Amino acid sequence: MPTATLRDTLHPRLRVADPDTAEARLAEIAPALPPGFLTPACRDLLLGLADHSPFLWQACRRSPERLVALLEQPPEVASRDIIARQRAVGADCGANPDLAEVGRRLRANREAHALLVALADLGGGWDVAAVTRALSDFADASVSAATETLLRQGMAAGRFRPPDPEAPQAGSGLIVLGLGKLGGGELNYSSDIDLVIFYENAAAAAATSGDPKPFFVKLAQGLVKLLSDRSAEGYVHRIDYRLRPDPGSTAVALSTGFAFDYYQTLGQNWERAAFIKARPIAGDIPAGEAFLAELAPFIWRRHFDFPAIAEIHALKRQIHMVRGHETIAVAGHDIKIGRGGIREIEFFVQTQQLVFGGRKPDLRGRSTVAMLDGLAAAGWIDAQARDELTEAYGFLRTLEHRIQMVRDEQTQRLPTGTEALTGLALFAGFPDLASFETAFLHQAGRVQAHYALLFEAEDPAAEAGLIFGEGEAPEPESLARLAAFGFREPERAWETVQGWHRGRRPALRTARAREILAEMLPALLRALGGTADPDAALLALDRAFARMPAVAELLAILRAHERLRLLFADILGTAPRLADIVGLSPHVLDTVLDPDFVTPSPDPEVVRAQYRALVGQPASHEEFLDRCRDATRQMNFVTGARLLSGILTPRQAGEAYASVADATVALSLETEERRFAQDHGAVPQGRCCVLALGRLGSRQLSAESDLDLVFLYDFDPEDRTSDGPRPLDAVVAYNRLAQRLTAALTTATRRGRLYAVDLRLRPYGSHSPPAVQLSGFATYHREAAEPWEHMALARARIVAGDSGLGTTVMAEIAAILSQPRAPAQVCAEAGAMRALVAQERGHAGPYDLKLAPGALFDLDFLAQAVVLSHAHDWPDCIGLGAEAVFHGAAARGLLPPETADALAETYGFLDAVYQWQRLVMAAPSAEPSETAARQIAKAVGLPDARSLAADLRRHRRRSQALLARIRQSVRLAGRP
Numbered sequence: 001m002p003t004a005t006l007r008d009t010l011h012p013r014l015r016v017a018d019p020d021t022a023e024a025r026l027a028e029i030a031p032a033l034p035p036g037f038l039t040p041a042c043r044d045l046l047l048g049l050a051d052h053s054p055f056l057w058q059a060c061r062r063s064p065e066r067l068v069a070l071l072e073q074p075p076e077v078a079s080r081d082i083i084a085r086q087r088a089v090g091a092d093c094g095a096n097p098d099l100a101e102v103g104r105r106l107r108a109n110r111e112a113h114a115l116l117v118a119l120a121d122l123g124g125g126w127d128v129a130a131v132t133r134a135l136s137d138f139a140d141a142s143v144s145a146a147t148e149t150l151l152r153q154g155m156a157a158g159r160f161r162p163p164d165p166e167a168p169q170a171g172s173g174l175i176v177l178g179l180g181k182l183g184g185g186e187l188n189y190s191s192d193i194d195l196v197i198f199y200e201n202a203a204a205a206a207a208t209s210g211d212p213k214p215f216f217v218k219l220a221q222g223l224v225k226l227l228s229d230r231s232a233e234g235y236v237h238r239i240d241y242r243l244r245p246d247p248g249s250t251a252v253a254l255s256t257g258f259a260f261d262y263y264q265t266l267g268q269n270w271e272r273a274a275f276i277k278a279r280p281i282a283g284d285i286p287a288g289e290a291f292l293a294e295l296a297p298f299i300w301r302r303h304f305d306f307p308a309i310a311e312i313h314a315l316k317r318q319i320h321m322v323r324g325h326e327t328i329a330v331a332g333h334d335i336k337i338g339r340g341g342i343r344e345i346e347f348f349v350q351t352q353q354l355v356f357g358g359r360k361p362d363l364r365g366r367s368t369v370a371m372l373d374g375l376a377a378a379g380w381i382d383a384q385a386r387d388e389l390t391e392a393y394g395f396l397r398t399l400e401h402r403i404q405m406v407r408d409e410q411t412q413r414l415p416t417g418t419e420a421l422t423g424l425a426l427f428a429g430f431p432d433l434a435s436f437e438t439a440f441l442h443q444a445g446r447v448q449a450h451y452a453l454l455f456e457a458e459d460p461a462a463e464a465g466l467i468f469g470e471g472e473a474p475e476p477e478s479l480a481r482l483a484a485f486g487f488r489e490p491e492r493a494w495e496t497v498q499g500w501h502r503g504r505r506p507a508l509r510t511a512r513a514r515e516i517l518a519e520m521l522p523a524l525l526r527a528l529g530g531t532a533d534p535d536a537a538l539l540a541l542d543r544a545f546a547r548m549p550a551v552a553e554l555l556a557i558l559r560a561h562e563r564l565r566l567l568f569a570d571i572l573g574t575a576p577r578l579a580d581i582v583g584l585s586p587h588v589l590d591t592v593l594d595p596d597f598v599t600p601s602p603d604p605e606v607v608r609a610q611y612r613a614l615v616g617q618p619a620s621h622e623e624f625l626d627r628c629r630d631a632t633r634q635m636n637f638v639t640g641a642r643l644l645s646g647i648l649t650p651r652q653a654g655e656a657y658a659s660v661a662d663a664t665v666a667l668s669l670e671t672e673e674r675r676f677a678q679d680h681g682a683v684p685q686g687r688c689c690v691l692a693l694g695r696l697g698s699r700q701l702s703a704e705s706d707l708d709l710v711f712l713y714d715f716d717p718e719d720r721t722s723d724g725p726r727p728l729d730a731v732v733a734y735n736r737l738a739q740r741l742t743a744a745l746t747t748a749t750r751r752g753r754l755y756a757v758d759l760r761l762r763p764y765g766s767h768s769p770p771a772v773q774l775s776g777f778a779t780y781h782r783e784a785a786e787p788w789e790h791m792a793l794a795r796a797r798i799v800a801g802d803s804g805l806g807t808t809v810m811a812e813i814a815a816i817l818s819q820p821r822a823p824a825q826v827c828a829e830a831g832a833m834r835a836l837v838a839q840e841r842g843h844a845g846p847y848d849l850k851l852a853p854g855a856l857f858d859l860d861f862l863a864q865a866v867v868l869s870h871a872h873d874w875p876d877c878i879g880l881g882a883e884a885v886f887h888g889a890a891a892r893g894l895l896p897p898e899t900a901d902a903l904a905e906t907y908g909f910l911d912a913v914y915q916w917q918r919l920v921m922a923a924p925s926a927e928p929s930e931t932a933a934r935q936i937a938k939a940v941g942l943p944d945a946r947s948l949a950a951d952l953r954r955h956r957r958r959s960q961a962l963l964a965r966i967r968q969s970v971r972l973a974g975r976p
Contacts, residue, residue, distance in 0.1 A: 006078070007071040010041035011124040013429035014048035017422065025050035025057060032064035042071065045123050052427040055408040059115040066112060075120040079134045082113045087141035090148025096156040097149045103226055106142060107233040113138045117189070118405055121398075128397045129369070135187040140178065142227060142236050143195065144169070144282040147176060150222045159215055162207050173203030174216060174283035175256070175291055179243050183277035184366040188397065190404035190411075192238040195223070196278070197253040200287050204255075216253035238410060243274050256291050263298045273350045275299045276357075277366045300358040302587075328444045330437050331421060335396050335403075336412035340444025342396050344451040345389050351454070352380055355560075359590070369393060379595030385450050392443040399440070402428045414440075486529030493535065496542050497521065505545040513552040520559040527562075527569035533931040537573030544572070544583040554586035564589050567641060574920045574935045575644055577703050581637045584752065585630060588637040597638065598647055604659040611635060611663035624671055625744065628664060629751040635660045640703055640919050650915035650939075651908075657701035664754060665690055665707070665745065666800040672740045676733070681724020683733055686715040688771075689801030690741075691809060693761050697795035698881055700911065702918040706756040707745070711738040712801075712809055714774040731773070738771035761792055774809065781816045787829040791864035793817060794878060814871075817878050823869035827970040830865045834858065844925035846952065849914045854956035856914060858963055859907045870894060882907050899962055906955040912940050913952065 016022050026046055030038070038046070049056045060067045070078055086109040093102050117134055120126040126134070151168040154160030163171040180194035181187045197220045204212035220241065227236040241252050245262040263271065276299065280288025328339045337343045349371045357363040360378055365371050369390050376386035400412050402424060415421050418433070425436035474494040482490035500517060503509040508517065517524075531537045545551055558565050568589065571578045581588055591597060601607070614631035618624040636657060643653040669690060694708035695701050713734040720730040728736070745754045762772050763780035781790065793813050798806030834857075843851035851857050863882035866889050871878055874892060877885055883904040890900035916936045917924035928936065933945030942948050 004074060005072050006075045006119060006123060006125060007037075007039065007042055009123070009125050010039070010045055012041060012045040012048060012122055013124060014045070014052070014122055015426040015429065015431065016044075016047050016051045017426050018051055019047070022047040022051040029061055029064045029067075033068060037068065037071075041123075045119065048122065048427065049118070052423060053118075053405050053407075056115060056118050056405060059111050062111075067115070070112070070116045070119060075116060075125055078116050079113065079120075079137075082109055082116065083134075083138050083141045085109055086113070086138060087145055090145035090152070093149045093152060095152065097153050099149070099153070099226060102146075102149050103229070103231070103236075104233060106145060106227070106236045107231065110138070110142065110236045111234055114189070114408070121401060122405075128394045128401075131401065132181070132186040132188065132397070135189065135191075136178075136182055136185040139182055139187055139193050139237055140281045143176060143178070143193070143223070146223050146226045146236075147174070147219070147282040149226065150219045153222075154215060154219070160207055161209065169283050169285075171203060172207050172284045173200035173205075173212070173287060174219070175199060175280060175288040176282035177278045177288060177292075178281040179274050179278050181277075182281070183279050184368065186368060186397075188404065189401040190408050192240045192410055194240050194243050194274075196241065196244045197223075197283075198256045198259055198291060199253060200284070200291075201255050201257060203284065203287065213251065213253065213255070217251050220252040234408070243271075245271075259291075260294070263295060267298055269354065272299050272354055273347075276350055276353055276364070279366065299354075300364060301354075302358050328441060328448060330414060330440060332414060332416045333444075334413045335399060335444075338444075340446075340448040340451075342393070342400065342412070344447050345393050345396070348389065348447075348451055348454055349375070356380060359594075388446045389450055392447045395439070395443045396447075399428055482525070485525050486531075486534040487538070489535050493525075493538055496538055497525075499542075500545065505542070505551075507545055507548045507551040510550070510552060513550070513555060516552060516555040516559055520555060520565075523562070523565060524558065524569075527565040528572065530566065531569050531573035532934055533573050536929075536931050537569055540572040540576060540579055544579055547580075548583050554582065554589075557586055557589055561593060564592060567592055567645070570644060571641070573931065575640060576922045577919065578637060578640045578644070581633055581640075585633055585637075588634045591634060591638045592641055597642070600638075600642060600647065600656065602652070602655065604662060607635070607656070607659035608663040608666065611660065612667060615667060621671075621675065622749070625747065625749050626751040628668065628744075629749060629754055632660060632664050632754055633752065635663075636703065643915065643919060650912035651700075653915055654695070654700040654702060654911075657703065657705065658696055658699040661696055661701055661705075661707055661755065662692075662799045665692075665709070665741075668744045668754075669741055669800045672737060672744055676737050676740060677724060679724060680726050680728050680733060680736075681722040683715050683722050683730045684719045686713065686722075686730055686734070687802035687805040688713040688734055688737065689803075689806045689809060690799050691796055692799045693792050693796050694758075695795075696799070697797050699797075700881070702915050704918055706758050708758045708761050709799075710759070710762045710777075711741065711771045712774055712777055712805065713737075713771055714805055714808075731769075731771075734771040734773075735769045738769075742770060761789070774805070774812070777809070778812050778816075781812075786833075787821075787826060787868065788833040790816060791830065791861070791868050794864040794867040795860075797879065814875065814878055817868060817871040818875055820872045821869055823865075824970050826865050826869045827967055830861055831967060834861055845927065846949075846956070847917070847927055848925040849910050849917065849952075850925070852956060854958075854960035854963070856907070856910050859903065859910070859959060862903070862963060862966065866894065895966070899966070902958060903962055906959045909940065909951065909955055913948075916940070 026043070046060065049060060073081075086106065089102055089105050089109070113134075117126070117131055120134075121131045148169055151160055151162065151172065151174075155162070155165065155168060160168070160172075162168040175198040177183070177196045177198070178193065179196060181191055182193045182195075187193070197216065199212050199216050201212065204216065208215045224239045224241075228238050229235065241247065244250060244252070244254060245259055246266070250258075275292075275295065278292055280292070333341075335341045346368055349368050352375055353363050353371060356375075356378070363371060363374050363378060363380075365374060372381070372386045372390050372393075375381045376383055403411060403414070406424075406427070415424055421436075422433045425433045428436065430436040430439065474491065478494060479490040482493050487493040499505070500508050501514065503514075508514060528534050528537045528541070548554070558568055568582065571582065611631055614634065615624070615627045618627050639648065639653055639656040639660065642648040642656070643650065648656060669688075673688075689712050691697075691710040691712055692708065693710065695705055696707050696709075711734075713730075715730040715734075722728050722730070722733050742757050742759070745757050747753065759770055760766050762768060762770075763777055763785070781793070793816060796810070796813055798810060837851070837857070838853075841851060843853070843855075846852055849855045859882055863880075863885040866885050867877045867880070870889075870892075874888070877888055880888065886895060886900040886903045886907070889895040890897045895903075913936060914924075916939050917928070920932045920935050921928055928945075930945060933948055937943065937945055937948035940948070940951075942951060
């Protein structure tokens with residue numbers, strides 16, 4: 001609890017311009033001050049008020065006793081007392097309030113509080129945050145007191161019957177929101193207060209016994225009269241209702257139903273920005289909080305919302321054009337809406353909150369300074385921007401208060417005359433006008449520089465006009481510029497883009513899409529020109545435009561951020577699968593801007609948590625399916641983009657793709673189990689799990705991979721009927737659940753599909769039901785399975801379902817694989833199966849790195865044969881990848897070290913190329929285009945496409961020779 005009085009802690013920094021006049025004015029009130037009251041610091045402060053502020057000096061003259069009382073208290077205590085008195089005016093106004101008396105008390109409290117805040121501010125005790133917080137708290141109290149007074153007046157007239165007559169605001173359905181600086185707790189000294197008044201129709205109708213609108217419209221009008229009317233005692237607050245929906249044609253009080261409809265259908269980005277700071281300050285506070293919670297999806301978009309930047313910047317440009325604030329000046333400059341002013345700092349913060357706050361709840365705060373810190377902590381701005389804008393904000397807000405303290409006017413404009421400017425400089429604590437001008441231009445220049453960097457305010461239209469005219473043929477200068485960008489066929493590039501301008505692609509026929517395209521075209525062409533094959537990238541973009549129903553959103557995102565343009569250009573030129581994803585869901589590009597993009601977590605549990613957060617809490621099963629597809633697409637896109645950017649190696653990308661699939665299968669199974677239980681209940685003591693095989697099992701998944709799955713279950717045979725409204729036998733129940741899971745993973749919705757699922761590796765393959773009971777799985781593999789089926793189990797792992805059952809399944813698999821086997825027999829059977837696969841499936845050519853001779857299928861078969869042959873005395877080999885199996889076999893003398901090293905090297909090289917094929921090629925097994933071959937060669941450390949083809953041949957031939965040698969040695973020696 002503070003104990004030092006305000007007078008004891010004064011250290012004013014203001015200076016006096018006319019000492020004689022100031023001394024004369026102070027002498028007028030000196031006799032009313034106690035002896036010894038005028039300490040040197042107190043005298044300096046009062047002389048400054050007398051010299052610079054007619055408003056504050058009038059308050060001192062009106063009541064010297066009040067001045068003394070304020071200075072003889074700790075300012076925090078005095079502020080709390082005045083705010084409490086202001087709030088109590090409404091409760092103390094009686095059953096039939098005298099509005100004139102209420103207004104007098106409110107104005108008296110306001111003058112006292114305004115004087116106190118000025119004394120604490122000018123006296124050096126309070127910083128900007130303390131000043132704006134105290135002013136905001138007082139305004140809250142004013143609005144609450146006036147609201148309560150008018151509700152009590154309505155009660156006296158019989159027009160309002162609240163649930164609790166002793167607390168008429170509670171449960172009334174009336175919602176009074178503070179927006180702007182009031183909502184943010186950042187009110188300036190003589191600010192208007194931005195209010196919006198809504199009412200919850202049900203509660204309000206009950207309290208008004210009919211249509212509540214007339215009563216609450218009259219109340220809103222009464223608030224203006226009570227708080228804004230000026231008398232000889234001044235006023236309380238000027239009220240501005242213009243932030244309500246469609247203020248030119250709507251009443252000053254509106255139902256929440258109308259508000260929801262308006263914001264969901266017609267709401268603008270500037271209104272979203274305004275509601276960042278909204279908070280309930282009077283009326284039915286819980287109803288106000290509930291209203292804002294329901295409005296949150298309108299304010300905070302699920303995706304990074306880059307179009308908000310452009311729209312709000314357009315509003316700022318309009319302000320400059322209409323009001324003439326194009327340049328930074330001193331004399332006459334508006335420090336709020338002018339260049340380098342307070343509004344630019346607020347826009348800088350609020351636009352980035354709108355962009356990122358939907359996915360980053362920590363960025364939804366109301367305080368400008370706190371959110372600058374939050375943006376820096378989240379990595380969206382650097383520490384220099386945070387510190388410089390925070391310092392500038394404090395400087396400009398303090399200067400704003402000095403301007404308004406002079407005459408208690410709502411103005412942010414600097415004076416124009418030299419004498420007035422000098423007086424303001426001295427009032428603000430500067431020794432002279434020159435030092436003030438230097439400081440102001442320095443701070444405003446910093447603000448303008450950061451604002452310009454965020455909004456990329458340059459105008460590219462002139463450059464676009466030089467490249468593309470209105471003629472039927474390109475000008476020589478146009479072709480020269482396109483060639484300079486990097487296009488080898490500038491005529492074709494010109495024709496392609498001219499087609500966009502002329503609406504040959506339906507997605508580019510809207511005025512908004514073409515406007516954005518015209519603005520960003522030079523930047524887009526530069527980005528495409530920086531790719532390995534600009535002409536191919538441009539054609540890929542043209543094909544994408546042809547498939548997309550709309551492109552304005554994508555173009556707005558690309559316009560807003562250079563890094564995204566460059567990555568998108570790379571994707572177009574080298575990764576058609578990723579380009580297709582962007583075309584379908586432009587907001588997947590958001591993830592590239594997330595600071596976590598460059599530091600991916602390898603922990604599958606982290607990936608599962610991220611996946612669940614993206615899916616959220618859908619309202620319906622259809623929405624769940626769509627959100628799963630969006631989440632899987634986004635996370636797979638991130639993995640591909642990280643591989644393309646060099647953040648992940650091909651092996652790490654395979655593990656990341658597998659983690660996304662794991663998360664998808666796990667959440668889908670949980671959801672389908674819940675839905676199934678609603679219809680049929682649960683099987684008592686029943687359990688199920690999902691076993692992954694193939695590349696998912698070995699965590700080597702690639703883009704567009706199928707999922708090899710086996711659905712397993714178990715139950716108590718003595719109690720095998722589900723306990724729901726439509727009971728089923730356990731076997732039927734789990735087979736239907738397996739069908740539902742498969743459908744959830746494979747069904748194509750409006751958001752596409754998740755995965756192709758292959759269930760053929762279950763016992764008896766496609767001739768058996770989709771779900772397999774544990775006992776049947778164990779019996780089949782112990783009695784009827786072929787060796788190749790056991791080899792497939794070498795890569796098995798549980799990815800979803802009951803952990804206890806999963807542990808049992810994996811123990812059974814280990815027991816199956818650990819049975820003693822003759823290596824020669826395993827090798828012979830594996831060879832026969834490989835020959836059958838080659839006969840039935842063949843291969844697509846030398847670039848088919850899965851099935852071509854000496855490629856991955858052969859090497860995986862060898863690794864699995866080693867596991868099957870030696871798991872009996874080497875149990876730890878179960879679950880290892882092929883490269884680890886080869887090295888482990890060498891360590892145990894099962895393979896010569898040089899052979900193992902060569903096999904592992906070849907496997908790693910082929911697997912890396914395989915991952916890149918699936919990222920950059922539409923038909924991965926076909927011969928790559930020149931561009932794709934160059935991209936893959938560069939990615940695996942080779943100089944060119946010819947070197948890539950040569951290395952692929954060399955590795956495959958070497959593996960074929962090594963495999964033949966190993967088979968021969970097994971036949972001769974009975975072991976590898």
